[in-house]
Amino acid sequence: MTRRSFWAWGMADQEPSREQYAALAHRLQRRYGVARELPQPPTAASLHLRKPRLTPHPLVAGICSMDDHDRAAHTYGRSFRDRIRAFNCDFPNPPDIIAYPRNEAEVRTVLDWCSNSNIIAIPYGGGSTVVAGIEPPPADKIVTIDLTRLDRVLEIDDTSRAARIQAGVLGPALEAQLRPAGFTLRHFPQSFEFSSLGGWIATRSGGHYATNHTHIDDFVESVRMVTPAGDWDSRRLPGSGAGPSPDRMVIGSEGILGIITEAWMRIQARPRFRASAGVVFDTMAAAANAARLIAQAKLWPANLRMLDPNEAQDFANLDGAQALLIIGFESAELPQDDHIRQAVAIARDAGGSISNDDILIADAAQRSDSSAGRQGAVGSWRNSFINAPYERNAAIGFGIVAETLETAITWERWPALDEAVRSALHDALQRTCGNGRVSCRFTHVYPDGPAPYYTFEGLGPVGAELEIHAAVKQAASDAVMAAGGTITHHHAVGRAHRPWYDHQRPDPFAAALRAAKQTLDPNGILNPGVLIDP
Numbered sequence: 179m180t181r182r183s184f185w186a187w188g189m190a191d192q193e194p195s196r197e198q199y200a201a202l203a204h205r206l207q208r209r210y211g212v213a214r215e216l217p218q219p220p221t222a223a224s225l226h227l228r229k230p231r232l233t234p235h236p237l238v239a240g241i242c243s244m245d246d247h248d249r250a251a252h253t254y255g256r257s258f259r260d261r262i263r264a265f266n267c268d269f270p271n272p273p274d275i276i277a278y279p280r281n282e283a284e285v286r287t288v289l290d291w292c293s294n295s296n297i298i299a300i301p302y303g304g305g306s307t308v309v310a311g312i313e314p315p316p317a318d319k320i321v322t323i324d325l326t327r328l329d330r331v332l333e334i335d336d337t338s339r340a341a342r343i344q345a346g347v348l349g350p351a352l353e354a355q356l357r358p359a360g361f362t363l364r365h366f367p368q369s370f371e372f373s374s375l376g377g378w379i380a381t382r383s384g385g386h387y388a389t390n391h392t393h394i395d396d397f398v399e400s401v402r403m404v405t406p407a408g409d410w411d412s413r414r415l416p417g418s419g420a421g422p423s424p425d426r427m428v429i430g431s432e433g434i435l436g437i438i439t440e441a442w443m444r445i446q447a448r449p450r451f452r453a454s455a456g457v458v459f460d461t462m463a464a465a466a467n468a469a470r471l472i473a474q475a476k477l478w479p480a481n482l483r484m485l486d487p488n489e490a491q492d493f494a495n496l497d498g499a500q501a502l503l504i505i506g507f508e509s510a511e512l513p514q515d516d517h518i519r520q521a522v523a524i525a526r527d528a529g530g531s532i533s534n535d536d537i538l539i540a541d542a543a544q545r546s547d548s549s550a551g552r553q554g555a556v557g558s559w560r561n562s563f564i565n566a567p568y569e570r571n572a573a574i575g576f577g578i579v580a581e582t583l584e585t586a587i588t589w590e591r592w593p594a595l596d597e598a599v600r601s602a603l604h605d606a607l608q609r610t611c612g613n614g615r616v617s618c619r620f621t622h623v624y625p626d627g628p629a630p631y632y633t634f635e636g637l638g639p640v641g642a643e644l645e646i647h648a649a650v651k652q653a654a655s656d657a658v659m660a661a662g663g664t665i666t667h668h669h670a671v672g673r674a675h676r677p678w679y680d681h682q683r684p685d686p687f688a689a690a691l692r693a694a695k696q697t698l699d700p701n702g703i704l705n706p707g708v709l710i711d712p
């Protein structure tokens with residue numbers, strides 16, 4: 179059976195082929211006028227990790243691994259910085275042991291062992307963090323607790339439309355278990371294939387739907403979490419005004435308060451009616467304005483994605499001058515024809531153009547509907563969205579520095595934030611690489627503001643990628659903060675965003691969080707360094 183790649187997004191047999199490397203070298207030649215040798219990706223034989231510094235407690239020995247491949251694969255998440263270091267087999271601080279509990283009792287046993295022996299414990303779901311959320315801190319004993327064997331949907335309540343689900347289940351297995359009952363969680367982050375329910379809850383992840391119910395927060399009905407101080411179990415309720423919400427404390431806790439073992443999640447009937455349109459604009463400002471007007475009209479499209487001209491060229495084959503607004507609606511119950519026409523009318527009034535033939539309306543119950551096979555710009559964008567993380571694998575080893583960063587800002591400050599972030603990215607890329615490209619799209623849109631998502635790329639010398647990346651990330655993050663944005667809209671804080679998060683959150687809140695951690699994790703063993711210092 180093939181294993182997860184220890185450096186790339188996906189499985190080992192999905193690592194880049196020679197053909198993909200050759201195609202990328204060709205693109206670099208065209209874009210930057212530079213000829214680069216094809217990279218030589220690492221193999222498991224290249225791994226020489228520090229020996230484990232502890233042995234598993236006899237009570238958990240049967241569920242622990244000290245295998246080098248396992249330890250390497252659990253050292254980093256999947257940010258650009260992570261993939262570069264793993265590609266270079268740079269693993270100075272791997273976890274000593276990976277524990278794979280099969281049930282909640284085993285989670286408790288591993289956690290008690292760690293807490294009683296002052297061993298650092300790192301909760302691990304799919305390992306798709308891009309903010310170093312699972313990267314071990316400097317410490318002399320480290321156990322990573324991989325939850326992926328807690329992978330079952332335990333109960334479905336089809337009256338209240340909720341399911342009790344174990345936290346380690348990855349996206350595809352979760353949906354596969356809900357599908358026979360006709361349900362979906364309808365939470366699809368781009369990392370869906372290799373991220374887990376517990377990871378989504380711990381990081382407050384954002385699904386790819388642009389408005390309304392898209393954050394994992396919206397779907398959590400109650401949570402179970404095992405902590406060194408005891409089990410945390412909240413009551414299943416559709417809503418409650420009883421004081422600060424215990425669930426709100428768990429959602430976004432990033433593994434510092436306890437290990438989420440299961441949750442009751444709100445589920446939905448699978449969508450039947452769909453409608454989508456790609457509206458073209460002469461300028462990004464006009465497309466962004468149309469997005470604002472549609473969001474403020476409270477139409478709540480499932481998709482409302484503004485692509486700037488560079489994104490629209492890369493992902494939807496437009497000409498590089500025009501911006502694109504992708505609008506999509508879906509429903510299990512009601513045809514969406516009226517909604518899409520109303521949204522398109524608003525977009526046209528705001529300066530957008532689309533022919534009526536390019537408004538796609540589909541009913542899953544009628545497979546022969548007229549939109550089948552007509553995918554247009556919306557279809558191109560969807561395919562690129564799913565493939566993008568795999569395509570980024572091939573960029574490692576060429577000297578390319580490519581990464582994404584995301585934020586959110588209110589509408590009246592969005593133009594100034596955009597100008598500041600683009601300018602910081604361009605300046606930093608010019609200074610470090612002498613070249614570079616920046617693009618932006620909206621991943622989520624609210625009535626009071628968008629969540630802009632920037633992608634940057636530069637080509638520098640092979641071997642200088644980490645240094646260049648640090649300079650560019652610093653410049654862009656400083657610009658986001660100075661413009662009043664958040665350091666993260668849905669990628670979490672982890673270790674990577676700490677300097678800016680520390681600036682963003684109120685100090686008394688940090689003190690309250692520290693006190694909560696001290697109560698739940700008195701020995702400070704759970705994921706230290708994430709969110710707060712112990």
Ligand SMILES: Cc1cc2nc3c(=O)[nH]c(=O)nc-3n(C[C@H](O)[C@H](O)[C@H](O)COP(=O)(O)OP(=O)(O)OC[C@H]3O[C@@H](n4cnc5c(N)ncnc54)[C@H](O)[C@@H]3O)c2cc1C
Pocket residue numbers: 187255256257300301302303304305306307308311312325345346366367368369372373374375376377378379380381382383384385386432433434436437438439567668669670672705708
């Ligand atoms: C290609 C790519 C695309 C991405 N797209 C999106 C996106 O669209 N939306 C989005 O929100 N994010 C996205 N991310 C970021 C990442 O996928 C999310 O943060 C995701 O929620 C992490 O889930 P995971 O199971 O992989 O968690 P991990 O990476 O394993 O862990 C993340 C954090 O959660 C903690 N944790 C994990 N499981 C538990 C648990 N059971 N109990 C307590 N703590 C736990 C860990 O300790 C760590 O702090 C993307 C990442 C990549 C690489």
